[in-house]
Amino acid sequence: LALFELLIATRRPGKALPNKEEIVQALYPGEPFDDQRVRHTMSFLLKNIEQFLAHQVIFENGHFVQAKLAEAYRRRNLPDQFQRTLAALKKTHEGSPLRHADHYWAGYEIQLQDYLFTATTRRSTELNLQEIGDQLDLAFLALKLRQSCVALSHQAVFKTDYDFGLLKEVLDYIEKENLLELPAIGVYYHCYQALTKATETVHFQSFKKMLYLHDGAFPLAESRDLYLLAINFCIRRYNEGSAGFLAEEFELYKTALEKNILLVNGALSRFTYQNVVTLGLVLGEYDWVEDFLENYTQLLETRFRAANHSFNLARLEYFRRRFDKALDLLQRSDYEDLLLNLSAKTLLLKIYFETAEFNALDSLLDSMSNFVRRKKAIGYHRDNYLNLVRLMKKLLQTPIGDKAAREKLATEIAETKSVAEREWLLEKLEKGI
Incomplete structure (x- = not known):
């Protein structure tokens, strides 16, 4: 305990912890240095800390x-x-209102303890072996489906092939036994079918319907994962050319927000916040976005609130074509986050173009290029923004009446691998053809 208190008392940002000699001087003043004694004390402390951490996790699960x-x-x-x-x-x-896979596993554990007690105390009594088997089957089926959906989702992003083992037999059994009304099975069954038969929208609609109806049957973290599975499915389908899935994605976000499912420890991720605003703006839901910014900004972490609120309010004013208000919001804000800063510069670029402030736009393009080249920490975003600057300069230099030149530039924009605001560039270019 004394060693633990010493380490806590001396722990400071940027300051090294005491070495072994300093530990001996603090814990055993006047005694000679004994390396083995120090190592034994440190090992004993570590084991106790590990047991405490395990104890905390165990006692989070009351069942x-x-x-x-x-x-x-x-x-x-x-x-x-x-x-x-x-x-x-x-x-x-x-x-319990929960009916997820762990609920059935917990039921199996209860039935097993009941059986082990009864089998040794009342030998002539009918045993609950059927109940044990039923609970174990449901737990396995639900767990297998859940894991398969997670693996499928991961497989689609990282291009990895997984062996799904007994999944075919599991699906056949579920269909034969009519188990789809059970949330832990039905939700993931339809999720799996949607992921593997993406063009057959009936499966996605069944997945979404069951999710809306039974999201309360899952712990909050699992409900959040299910909504994200559905949202990511919509993103993939939209990217494949099914424009209607943009509205589906927006609906999923709205439903999850209304039920507080997307909150983690009471806070809303700034990335989710940004995604929701983007969807609302693209779909023309300007009044809804305004209400969202008013009511949900307070759920962001304190350090992200002011900058994210002002930037997204500026985006809203831009979409409403109130460029003066958008410009004022951008110029009054300080965007310390690197990517948010670049997003703000990009929005400013678009405003200058829309308002024909070409001198200001030229200056911004040069400063933006220098800014991106100086910042080595932005990774793959570097090419996105450098290509935006390069192609924007080409757009400004291409005469409006030169159809051939503008068509050539449109092809270059479309074929450039990484470029921010590709759709916007093509839209502005097309208006001049």
């Missing part, structure tokens, strides 16, 4: 703790305490 308590009473042959604990456990389990 697990009570199930292990029941097991302990059974092993010690304390029938009254066992039955009281198991009865309370059953009541809590049956009263």
Whole structure:
């Protein structure tokens, strides 16, 4: 304990922790240095910290703790305490609104403890072996489907092939036994079918319908993962050319926001915030976006609120073609975040173009190019913005009446691998052809 208190007391940002000699001087003043003693003390402290961390995680799961308590009473042959604990456990389990895979696994554990107790105390009593098997089957089916959906989603992004093992037999069994009404099975079954048969929209609609109906049957983190699976599906379908999925994605975000499903520890991710605003603006839902900015900005982490609110409010004013207001918001804000700063510069670029402020635009393009070249930490975004600057300069230099030149530039924009605001550039170019 003394070593732990010493480490906590001396822990400071940028300052090294005490070395072994300093530890001995602090813990055992006047005693000679003993390396083995210090290492033993440090090892003992580490083991206790690890046990404490494990203890914290274990006790977050109330069912697990009570199930292990029941097991302990059974092993010690304390029938009254066992039955009281198991009865309370059953009541809590049956009263829970959750019906996810872990719920059925918990049911299996309860039935197993009941069986192990009954089998050793009342040999002539009918045993609950069927109930054990049923709960185990449901837990396995639900877990297998859940894991398969996660693997499929990952596979689509990272181009990795997974072996799904018994999944075909699992799907056949679920269909034969009519288990689709169970949320833990039905939601993931339709999710799997949507992911593997993307062009058959009936599966996505069934997935979405069950998700809306049963999202309360899953823990918050799992509900969030399910909504993100659905949202990512919509993004993929939209990128493949199915424009209607943009509205589907927006609807999913709105529903999840209304139910507070997208919050993590009470906070909304600034990336989710940005995505929602983008969708609303593209779909022309300007009043809704204004309400969203008013009501949800407070859910961002404090350090991100002011900059993200002013930038997205500027985007809203830009889409409403109130360029003076958008410009004022951009010029009054300080965007310390590198990518947000670049996004603000890009919006400013578009405003200068729309308002024919070409001198200001030329100056901005040069400063933006220098800014991007200086910042080595932006990774792949570097090419996006440098290509934007390069192609924007070409657009400004291409005469409006020169159809051939503008068509050539349109082809270059379309074929450039990485470029920010590609659609906007093509739109502005097309107006001059």
